[in-house]
Amino acid sequence: MPPAVASAILGRVRSDGREWRVEAEGARRAGLGLGVTRGTVEIFLPGGGGAVALDLQQAVAFRAALDEAVAVARIDVREGLSLL
Numbered sequence: 001m002p003p004a005v006a007s008a009i010l011g012r013v014r015s016d017g018r019e020w021r022v023e024a025e026g027a028r029r030a031g032l033g034l035g036v037t038r039g040t041v042e043i044f045l046p047g048g049g050g051a052v053a054l055d056l057q058q059a060v061a062f063r064a065a066l067d068e069a070v071a072v073a074r075i076d077v078r079e080g081l082s083l084l
Contacts, residue, residue: 015021020034030046041059043052054062076082 018036021031022034023031032046033042033044035042035044039056041054041056041062043054045051
């Protein structure tokens with residue numbers, strides 16, 4: 001991910017309009033990066049672990065799945081099942 005993306009405080013997201021960085025938990029406090037290039041959403045894995053490119057339709061499907069996963073995670077936290 002280009003250095004133009006500023007680091008975020010844990011739990012926050014910083015953006016320059018085309019790139020986003022979300023800080024992650026862990027010893028290295030690596031971050032997950034997102035970018036948009038020519039209509040493609042790119043997800044950059046922490047520690048230079050590679051990237052995934054999604055076309056617009058795939059990105060919409062990914063977002064729907066993520067929204068569902070977040071809803072289930074909220075239930076887990078509410079019921080005291082959180083790992084963190």
